[in-house]
Amino acid sequence: MESTETFKDKGNTEFKKGNFQAAIAHYTEGLLEEKSEQLYGNRAACYMKLSKYEEAVADCRSAIAIKPDYIKVIKRLIQGLIALGELKDAQQCIDEAAQLDKKFSKELENEVKVIKDLAISDSALAKAIDNKNWSSALYFTTEMIRHCPGSKELQLNQLEYMMEAGQTENAMRVSQSMFDSMNSNPKYLYLRGMVLANDGRMDQAKKFFVQALKNDPDYLTCQKALKKIKRTETLKTEASDLFKDNKYEEAIEGFNACLDLFPNNKTYNSSIYLNIAICHTKLKQNEKALEVLNKAIECKDDYAKAYVKRGEVQLLLENFEEAVRDFSSADRISPGEFGVKSKLKNAQVRLKQSKKKDLYKTLGISRDATPTEIKKAYKKSALRWHPDKNSGSEAEKAKAEKMFKDINEAYVILSDENKKARYDSGVDVEDIEGGGGGGFSGGAGMDPTQIFNMFFGGGMGGMGDSGFGGMGGGMGGGQQFFKRGSPGGSQFEFRFG
Template sequence: MAATADCDVMMAPEEPERSDEEREREAEACKEKGNVFYAKKDYNEAYNYYTKAIDWSRKNASYYGNRAATLMMLSKYREALEDAQQSVRLDDAFVKGHQREGKCHLSLGNAMAATRCFQKVVELEPKNEQARKELKNAAAVLEYERIAEADFEKRDFRKVVFCMDRSLELAPACHRFKILKAECLALLGRYPDAQSVASDILRMDATNADALYVRGLCLYYEDCIEKAVQFFVQALKMAPDHQKARLACRNAKALKAKKEEGNQAFKDGNYDLAHRLYSEALCIDPNNIKTNAKLYCNRGTVNAKLKKLNEAIEDCTNAIKLDDTYIKAYLRRAQCYTDTELYEEAVRDYEKVYQTESTKEHKQLLKNAQLELKKSKRKDYYKILGVDKNASEDEIKKAYRKRALMHHPDRHSAATAEVQKEEEKKFKEVGEAFTVLSDAKKKARYDSGQDLEEDGLNMGDFDANNIFKAFFSGPGGFSFEGESAASGPGNFFFQFG
């Protein structure tokens, strides 16, 4: 068997070991090229050459300092901080290194560490005005942090947002400040703004538990509870001790369960139980504005079913206070206003609804309310006679007989002038009411809200005595002793058929 022939492999010649002097010259050449690109603001190329310089010589503080400056221009403050710290480890007297380290600390929101760095610069260069200015900036950030912490405890979230905005002008890369701002924006109901801040952080760090918590908080407050729970759970996976995420997750699950129980009780017609469950749900988290608005409206619907119209109006009003764009609450309250004959309030609510959603249905609801308002400003002939709006012709006649005899002026001839005048007015109104409601055509026009004057009925010239005589004429009707009904006051008696 033939032996296998050996193969000759061409190997690249090894580069001769460079001397320290040669390595330093190569490093300086890379540094100079990096400086050219830095001056041109081509920071990526500058970074590459500064890195090559460091590869050639790892003991030169200025190379790390220059790369730190480049990384700062690229807004990579954490990487820049490492280079700046390495530069001062190599040379504790390297002023620019301490200054850049301080600037990185400040940009990342660590104002205390930044203060120490800038104080070191002032020790090395007492006349360094830039370092003194940065010391003031660090002090300002510390003060904004102190104020924001106190205002958060007082739930003055707008002021916290203001403080964080001022802090981020000096510490633009501080995730902690951004998260606090986002959380406060969510608590203020500015969910898109809060989502935007949290999403920016998650794009850079998908495992940031605080940003995951804020994303969940926004969804939770927008009543997307199932999705919110998913983010809270994810945040707890990243940080098992995240107390805010744990509390929010518990509240979200409890709120969802209690609301669903209330909805089911309502569907089952168990309104008392539904009322209790919605009330319990409202106690879970007062910060959840959108969900609580729905709970108030749901409880208002329950109160309407229980004929507790004033309580229903109050619940709908609370829902609208929490969410002034909540159409369903306006509609429910408007119906309750109508049912309690508060027509002006009903019209205002329907106007709001129609301005927001100009549908045919909402237009008709507004038109109906306006008609009821117009009708309410006229005399209510049904109330005057004391009958229901669906009263029959016979019921209207009986009601007129009773009221006409009750308010007839002759019956009150011995009363004071003031009482006589009031009873005469009521007697006339009873006659008006009967004249309209006993005539099918007039009644239809009255019920539809049309002007009766168009039908030839002038109430100003109305004579109630004529209606009275006509109604009571004939056997068994009404007569005065020794007088006709038109002969004026005197002795009288009533006869009923």
């Protein structure tokens, strides 16, 4: 039979090699033969190396019970208690050691300093929490964990402050790494659920909350979190139903209420912001929609759908360069989805056109205007800018002539289905009209006034049903007549009411 000393020597040999588990096995065998303070102390040293601080503390206490003045093990016990974050117990051990022998105070100077430093950090942490300065709280907690790596309380607090600071990815990674060692801890289960909720995974979050409440039915904070998730789901459903019923303003209120429940839920809230933005577009509130979409993308910078919707809103606001950027971002994140390639191409065409003539803007119509709307817009604009009606200063006359020319140019192209299609696809106006002089050929060199004459039928008969009431048939009564000669020698006569 091997002696206790033999087991100790074998253990020491493995310890020096760094084979701590093997060393523990030898020390344990020796302890079965004899309860030795040296074997307990040496096994505690192995546990410290393996970060098994609770086991180390237990062995240190067993060794000190046999030899109360075993200063090397007393020091190890204090280090183990500090590692576990049990600072009051560590300080008590220091005080008791000093009572045994004053020289022990010198031996424990480093441990005393560590405890003082931790007290300073703890005070700063309390202030950061009071001020809801979660980044600072996270910093001080992380500093404390360097000295207290075995403190479950500090680890859970660190996870909580990560979450409060909006560091969802880090919180997700850390909470996952803690699962095996803490999956029965109610606070851990609650925090893991909150991390999942903040990542938009509400169903998984609910499972963790339910498990936490099974382990601790009186966990009030977790009860509230579970109720908030259920409330969020109800509010979202109600808001979605309001949207389907075209009650957009009420839907916006409902979606905003969802945002208030989980302010750190960036992934989930990004989708809520998108819904709110869509409601604003339905209400023609495009500026507000843009503001909300900015928040959606701020929450989730790889949210392709939000980039697509923001690109569409940018087009409506005629922010063409921004639209191209947004569609490009969406295409980079989710290539080929949401019809983004065609949207990007259209935005690029619109950007190109914006640097040239905008025929739709010239007539004051939207790009989806019907032929009837195009015709009506031409009538209104042509009557307003006809040179015979603008007889003020030379500058005013010049402006009217240019506007009249541009209006007719726009009508010639947009009223022709084939020409309109070419223009919408990005073909230059000059190329569509054959590159006539002065930027406008008017169709085979036709003068703008000739187009006007053809459109209104010369003597303006029949204008009563054109949408400009009071300007048909009986337009006498002392109205002033304006005449304008055309290059062909013909004369057009029209009187304005």
